[in-house]
Amino acid sequence: MIDKVQVLSVTPPSNLDAYIRIANLWPMLSIKEEKSLAKRLRYNGDLDAAKTLILSHLRFVIHISRSYSGYGLLQADLIQEGNLGLMKAVRRFNPEIGVRLVSFAVHWIKSEIHEYVLRNWRIVKVATTKSQRKLFFNLRKTKKRLGWFNEEEISIVAKELGVSSKDVREMESRMSVQDVVFNPLPEDDHTDGRNYHSVQYLQDKTSNFAHGVEEENWDEHATNKLSNALLGLDKRSRDIIHARWLDKDKKNTLQNIASNYGISAERVRQLEKNAMKKLKIAIES
Structure with a gap:
């Protein structure tokens, strides 16, 4: 409105x-x-x-x-x-x-x-919790002089704002740090910024390229095995497996499938169980 x-x-x-x-x-x-x-x-x-x-x-x-x-x-x-x-x-x-x-x-x-x-105020968030936000907006008002707090001042501020001395030290440190460019150019750079990215010199030790390729290959292998195993089933069993487990929109109930084929829900359950056994054997072979 x-x-x-x-x-x-x-x-x-x-x-x-x-x-x-x-x-x-x-x-x-x-x-x-x-x-x-x-x-x-x-x-x-x-x-x-x-x-x-x-x-x-x-x-x-x-x-x-x-x-x-x-x-x-x-x-x-x-x-x-x-x-x-x-x-x-x-x-x-x-x-x-x-x-x-x-x-x-x-x-x-x-x-x-x-x-x-x-x-x-900062590219990186300086305050996320309730106590940090309280500190962020009150620390400047509380400060009486330039420079860092001494221990006595930290205790006074912590008491006035109802936070710990550790929180005061941490917030003062965060507010004193300025943002820097992630990819600064060197002072003696003669490339006019071309072909220079400091990020290229950083190692990501948490990344395992080989492991990623291995997982991708395994997923492709498992998918192929499942597809071949499904082809080994009769059409009705294959349709039941698709309806029960492979349909992305919804999982059909035994009763719905039974109505489509004119058989009992128990018979559908038996066909599903037998089909799953065959798939397991085919995939593990």
Whole structure:
């Protein structure tokens, strides 16, 4: 429903300053106005009401996004992600609960920005668990000076954030490491980048090419043996095996097969059992 709102109107343009000025021109809503608009959206699907709710809260997204400016990401991108969170909040907002939309939306706005920062701040993920995410977004705020934490500071931070000292050390280390290019060119390279890939000089010791070829040959051999063994069965037995075991769409029941051949289900079971014995002997021979 909210997805149909003109997203362009809440997407920061190339001129961020102009966007911020325009966003701040939208008047803030009174409690009565906000509740009326939210009811129109919730009960009538009024997209104009949704748009007004969103546009009147863009200034809050801008304010929240500024607290994430220390991660080296574009402010416009942070605002755009926060706007997505605001739109999700508007869609889920219940005016009957008795809280203001801005209080409800803060969680959604921060959640979208958090996900964006974690996806883009490093190529390799720096935070995957709940405690790591908590550390990631609080470590910068807690740090009072440049440089690494000493033992006392680590203990204080760990206590304040409710994590272990080991977690603090590990996250500080992760945040201090910069991404590097996997295939850097040597400084004295004279090939203009041609025919040079550092990955070519790395050994994959976990790979066993011979084992892979052997498995492929064995699979082909087993398939051929099974095909030849099936040809040795009579047509009815072969059809039963196909219907019971080789049909990719579904496995037919004994009763269905019995109905097709006009015999009992028990007789089908006997034919299947005999056919399987013959296949086993043919394959193992």
